[in-house]
């Protein structure tokens with residue numbers, strides 16, 4: 374049993390601010406099964422009580438974890454005046470405090486973890502943890518064995534230090550090469566800047582994995598799903 378004040382619960386599931394939800398309770402919009410006098414300070418059992426707002430059963434989730442296949446054209450932000458945000462794509466979300474774990478560029482597709490678990494996000498993004506991120510990229514120009522060596526030795530992308538060793542795998546070398554690259558950091562435009570450092574241009578970029586979490590390839594760009602418990606546990610083991 375987990376008890377919480379009703380007004381706090383309603384705020385946490387996004388019904389409104391503390392004063393708004395108090396008004397809604399006063400106006401009889403909130404019902405709790407088996408309870409005749411519903412007040413803001415009523416202690417609800419958030420795991421077992423059936424709480425309705427406007428006739429709809431409310432679900433509580435302390436943490437939510439979503440895997441999104443980020444499409445091009447939307448931004449990895451919680452709010453944006455110009456572009457659609459990745460959060461706008463998660464239309465079944467319960468919590469209002471979700472955020473993307475790290476950023477993908479507006480033109481990058483692929484795996485993006487969206488959660489409100491700040492502690493997990495902090496660990497995954499910590500530069501000290503060196504969490505592997507693997508990307509598939511299409512690159513203008515012939516990617517060579519020399520590039521593979523350069524990536525493994527670290528590149529000068531204009532930062533104080535060279536990049537940490539990255540694993541570059543050539544899938545197809547040609548006018549437009551296809552590669553997979555695994556990096557341990559998450560610097561701004563990192564993959565693009567690493568290819569620039571060897572005189573090449575990334576023309577398509579998609580993130581395939583982050584730590585143990587792999588993009589579910591059945592998700593089309595713009596689609597998402599809830600993480601399995603196994604996936605959540607796997608990410609927590611990294612940290």
Ligand code: URA
Pocket residue numbers: 476477478479481561562563564565566578
């Ligand atoms: N590296 C980039 O250049 N862009 C991304 O979106 C992610 C990694």
